[in-house]
Amino acid sequence: MLIPVNIESRFDDVTALWSPKVIGRVNDQYVKIARLQGEFVWHAHEDEDELFLVVRGSMRIQLEDGEVTLRPGEFVVVPRGVRHNPVAAEECWVMLIETVTTKHTGDVTTGRTRSIEEQLGEAPTRPAESA
Numbered sequence: 003m004l005i006p007v008n009i010e011s012r013f014d015d016v017t018a019l020w021s022p023k024v025i026g027r028v029n030d031q032y033v034k035i036a037r038l039q040g041e042f043v044w045h046a047h048e049d050e051d052e053l054f055l056v057v058r059g060s061m062r063i064q065l066e067d068g069e070v071t072l073r074p075g076e077f078v079v080v081p082r083g084v085r086h087n088p089v090a091a092e093e094c095w096v097m098l099i100e101t102v103t104t105k106h107t108g109d110v111t112t113g114r115t116r117s118i119e120e121q122l123g124e125a126p127t128r129p130a131e132s133a
């Protein structure tokens with residue numbers, strides 16, 4: 003029996019900022035949701051593209067050659083290897099599609115890096131720390 007997933011409702015389970023939660027899997031891609039506010043960290047994913055879809059609020063993705071602004075219902079795919087830094091002036095709800103092997107902070111590890119076990123809800127979520 004397939005049960006529809008209401009994306010907005012799933013945000014009830016997400017309290018910490020910058021701490022993605024896996025809400026689905028399609029082949030080798032995870033569907034994740036996250037609440038963002040402030041500035042994340044510059045990083046890249048060498049071998050993996052990454053999709054950002056804004057559900058509520060707005061965000062910017064800083065890129066080395068400029069930036070893109072996303073509003074509800076809009077998405078971009080950041081190509082593999084492209085350095086990027088997500089920024090949200092006010093709280094923003096996003097859905098992400100990431101390869102299961104993708105580290106959400108890419109090639110850097112910070113106080114905000116969350117293990118896949120934390121993202122899957124298999125380990126307790128720690129509060130957001132500054133980058």
Ligand code: NI
Pocket residue numbers: 045046047052086106107108
């Ligand atoms: Ni990324």
